[in-house]
Amino acid sequence: MSDPLTAAARELVTQAVAIPSLSGQESELAEYLRDWMTARGFTAHIDEAGNAVGERGQGPLTVALLGHMDTVPGDIPVRVEGNVLHGRGSVDAKGSLCAFLAAVAALPAEALAAARFVVVGATEEEAPSSRGAHHIARRLTPDVVLIGEPSGWEGLTLGYKGRLVVRALAECGNFHTAGEGHSAGDDLAEAWFRVRGWAAQAGEPGSIYGSVQATVQALHSDSDGLTQRAEGTFGLRLPPAVPPAQAEADLRTLLADLSRVSLTFVGHESAVRYPKDNALTRALRVAIRAQGGSPVFKVKTGTSDMNVVAPHWPVPTLAYGPGDSALDHTPDEQLDLTEYDRAVAVLTSALTRLALGAAPLPS
Structure with a gap:
C-alpha cells in the first residue's frame, strides 16, 4: 500500500467508520466528510437535511453519486486486522460512500472539465424516512446516478425490491x-x-x-x-x-x-429495476474487466435510496460498492480493504471514461 492515494482512501474509510452515525445522528460524520472534501478541491457543504454534499467539475454532464452516512445500531470495535476493516457501517455503506469520495478526488483534470460530479452522503437511509434522499431528489437533476451500496467490486446492482x-x-x-x-x-x-x-x-x-x-x-x-x-x-x-x-x-x-x-x-417505496445496457453499465463493465474482474449483474431483495430517487431521476442508474452485503447489519460486519482499493480504481476509471465520452449517453 505504498501508493499515497490508496493510503489516503483507506484512512478516509477507517475514520468514517470510527465516527458513530446512527440514523438521525449523522452530524459529526457529515462535518468530517465536508471538511475532507473541502481540503481536496470539492465545493462542499451540509444541506438542510443534514446531507454532506460535495461537487467537483464544471462539465455539462452531471453525475450524482448518492451514498448514505447512517448505520443501524450495534457497537462493533473499529479496528484494522491485516487488510480487513471491522466496524459498524464498514459494508453498509460507508465503504461505498468513501469509495465514491476517493474516486472523485482522484479524477484527472480532463474528466473534471467534461462533467460535474456531485457526491452526497445522505441521512436516514436506514430509517423509513429516507430523509436525505428525499431532500436531494428534489434539488438535483443528474444525467447519471450511482447509488452507494455493497455489490462486491465486480457486481452491478440493477434493482431493489x-x-x-x-x-x-x-x-x-x-x-x-x-x-x-x-x-x-x-x-x-x-x-x-x-x-x-x-x-x-x-x-x-x-x-x-x-x-x-x-x-x-x-x-x-x-x-x-x-x-x-x-x-x-x-x-x-x-x-x-x-x-x-x-x-x-x-x-x-x-x-x-x-x-x-x-x-x-x-x-411506501416501489420496487425498481434498470436495464443492463446503458452508458453507465458499459463504463463500469470495462473498468471492472481492466482490473481483472468479471462483471456480474444483480438484483437485491432489500431496499435502498435507489427506490427513493427513481421517480425523480429517470436516468441510467445502478448501485455499486465494495463489500459483501450478507454482512449488512450483522455482528461480523467487516470490509476487505483490498476489495475497497479495487472498487476505488474501478470507479475512477469508469467515471473518467463516462466523462470523456468513451461510453456516450444515448440521445
Whole structure:
C-alpha cells in the first residue's frame, strides 16, 4: 500500500467508520466528510437535511453519486486486522460512500472539465424516512446516478425490491386470563398470521425477487390495569408486481374485521429495476474487466435510496460498492480493504471514461 492515494482512501474509510452515525445522528460524520472534501478541491457543504454534499467539475454532464452516512445500531470495535476493516457501517455503506469520495478526488483534470460530479452522503437511509434522499431528489437533476451500496467490486446492482412497513396496534379492556375473551396480544397475533399468509400468496411465490417477504420487526405489549395494548411492526419487501399502494389496500381489506386493531402504513417505496445496457453499465463493465474482474449483474431483495430517487431521476442508474452485503447489519460486519482499493480504481476509471465520452449517453 505504498501508493499515497490508496493510503489516503483507506484512512478516509477507517475514520468514517470510527465516527458513530446512527440514523438521525449523522452530524459529526457529515462535518468530517465536508471538511475532507473541502481540503481536496470539492465545493462542499451540509444541506438542510443534514446531507454532506460535495461537487467537483464544471462539465455539462452531471453525475450524482448518492451514498448514505447512517448505520443501524450495534457497537462493533473499529479496528484494522491485516487488510480487513471491522466496524459498524464498514459494508453498509460507508465503504461505498468513501469509495465514491476517493474516486472523485482522484479524477484527472480532463474528466473534471467534461462533467460535474456531485457526491452526497445522505441521512436516514436506514430509517423509513429516507430523509436525505428525499431532500436531494428534489434539488438535483443528474444525467447519471450511482447509488452507494455493497455489490462486491465486480457486481452491478440493477434493482431493489420495494418496501412497506405495517404498524399494528391492538387495544382492549383488561380481563382475567382465566376468563373468556381474546387479549390484545391474541388480536395482534391474528393480524400477523393474516399478513404472513397474504405475503406467501402475493407476487410470484417461490421467486426470490418476485415474491413478497414479510418479517416481524418489533413486538411490544403492556397494560395499565384497565387497558391492554399490543403493538407490532411488520416489514414487507415488495416485488415490482406488488406496488405499496396495492399492498396497503389488500391488507386493510384483509384485516378490516379486526375492529380492535388499528393500522398505520409507512415507508411506501416501489420496487425498481434498470436495464443492463446503458452508458453507465458499459463504463463500469470495462473498468471492472481492466482490473481483472468479471462483471456480474444483480438484483437485491432489500431496499435502498435507489427506490427513493427513481421517480425523480429517470436516468441510467445502478448501485455499486465494495463489500459483501450478507454482512449488512450483522455482528461480523467487516470490509476487505483490498476489495475497497479495487472498487476505488474501478470507479475512477469508469467515471473518467463516462466523462470523456468513451461510453456516450444515448440521445
